[in-house]
Amino acid sequence: MGLLIIRLIIFLNGQASETTNHHIALTMLNHYYDIHNLSIGEMAKLCDVSKSTISKFARTLGFDDYLDLKDNASFIENRFNNPLNYISNIITSMEKEGYDQYFDAILKDVSYFKENIDISTIDRIAKAIHKYKKVVALGTIFSESAAQDFQLKLAYSGKFITTFQNDLTQDEFLRNATEEALIIVFTNSGNYLTKQQIRTGTPKKNSFSQTKAKVIVLSSNPEVLNFPFVSEAVIFPHQTNYQTHAIMFQIITDMIIARYRYLRNIACDC
Missing domain, CATH: 1.10.10.10 (Winged helix-like DNA-binding domain superfamily/Winged helix DNA-binding domain)
Structure with missing residues (x-):
């Protein structure tokens, strides 16, 4: 796009x-x-x-x-020949193969995550959200939709966080963020952390490597754990070629919020 x-x-x-x-x-x-x-x-x-x-x-x-x-007006579907592109990976596959394989992929990814999730990671993220007053959720395109969903879900639990849809506003925030900020990043491939994904030629991004904020990542790519600026990550490796991250983001954020509510209630009882 x-x-x-x-x-x-x-x-x-x-x-x-x-x-x-x-x-x-x-x-x-x-x-x-x-x-x-x-x-x-x-x-x-x-x-x-x-x-x-x-x-x-x-x-x-x-x-x-x-x-x-x-x-910047030319729109070429899957211009970067990315096989994980939404149309190529999900819609075209559904058109050719029907819906069953997509449902099976979701079930496999959910089952794998259920069996392998490190609950202590969910706990640490929930504690960080409870601790930090300034929390920002970020992503791009469909991952930014997950960030907005997370924002609304947390609001139901009395925690008000920020997100920015505009890519320029996101970059400006990252450049100016201090140690007092917590950033929750939604990125299936992990490329959002190092590339300007929606700009022609996907130039290198260095705003995350320069930010002073604490960075937590939700991704299917375990390589994000190797980035020095990533403090914590929830990894959900895909078990098929289908990119089911839209579903996985929902499950992971629900788990984080459930744990956040528990911590909030304990704090209120003290």
Whole structure:
């Protein structure tokens, strides 16, 4: 999924429908596959605004100008030829093989996790969440959805944490985070920790290696345990080629919250 389409969707979700910027974002999404061919004047006419308004909107999204926005507009499904891409790995497999193998993969991953989970790791993460006043959950695309879900689940238990959908806001937070912050990272592959996954060419990311915050990771990749900036990790190795992390994130966060509630209740009784 391209950088522009992600930023447009995130931006659109946070705007009132009657604003000019909402109209521009919605128009761009509705004509997404034409953007790379449209001049700034043509885009302005399409949106019924001035060229300067389009330029300002591009900068609002975090691009240098409209040309930079256009450069990030091409959407090529699985552009990096990643066999674990959502469409290739799950949807195309369902279309070819039906649903049974996907259900079997979920059951295998859940069963393996149930048999091999280190409960003490869940305990330590719950204690860290209880201890730290500033807790931030982070991920990108589908993993960011898990971070938002975790935020809402914890709110039900009286713990209010933060998450950021915008990639620029995430990077800014990581650069400025202090030792007083706890970061819970959702990343199936682990690549989110070291790569700018949604940017063209997936350039190297060094914001995690430079952050001063405590970093805890939920991932299927055991290699994240070798990163010096990772303090703790819950690992859920996939037992098939299906990437079932959307399900596994739900299970793991439920376990963490259950343990957090126990610790919170003990503290309240003291």
